[in-house]
Amino acid sequence: MARKVRWRSVVVVMIITMVLMAEGAGTPTWCVARSNASEQQLQAALDYACWAGADCIPIQPNGLCYLPNNLIAHASYAFNSFYQRKASAPGACEFAGSATISMTDPSYGSCVYPSSSRYACPLLLFWGFIYHLCSPFLIFIVHFFFCD
Numbered sequence: 001m002a003r004k005v006r007w008r009s010v011v012v013v014m015i016i017t018m019v020l021m022a023e024g025a026g027t028p029t030w031c032v033a034r035s036n037a038s039e040q041q042l043q044a045a046l047d048y049a050c051w052a053g054a055d056c057i058p059i060q061p062n063g064l065c066y067l068p069n070n071l072i073a074h075a076s077y078a079f080n081s082f083y084q085r086k087a088s089a090p091g092a093c094e095f096a097g098s099a100t101i102s103m104t105d106p107s108y109g110s111c112v113y114p115s116s117s118r119y120a121c122p123l124l125l126f127w128g129f130i131y132h133l134c135s136p137f138l139i140f141i142v143h144f145f146f147c148d
Helices: 001-025 039-051 071-085 136-146
Strands: 030-033 099-102
Touching: 030 071, 039 071, 071 099
Parallel strands: none
Antiparallel strands: 030 099
């Protein structure tokens, strides 16, 4: 019985993988700070994002994204870093209403904001699909059926 369930899981993941590969990587998205958010909201959300796993090194003094040295720019970078590290999962760009999804690349000069389409997932998928641009749903399916 367990063997049948495992094969069904393999078939489901293979079908999802083929569909995603046929559709392409999709439209890149970024998570940025809302211009109407208060300074208190932005500071609290920035602190949370950096504490919870965002890469905040580029917004430190001498970092590539330190300038402009203002709260909205730093919060936008941290929010996006957190969002991308969470594989653009629903709810990863909330920050208590102080952030929003953008379809416009906020990168400038040497400060490059990673986008959802730039993140390759190093999952070993079946029969030659070694690296693939993953959706959060595919990561969930692979983890649910094959990881304990």
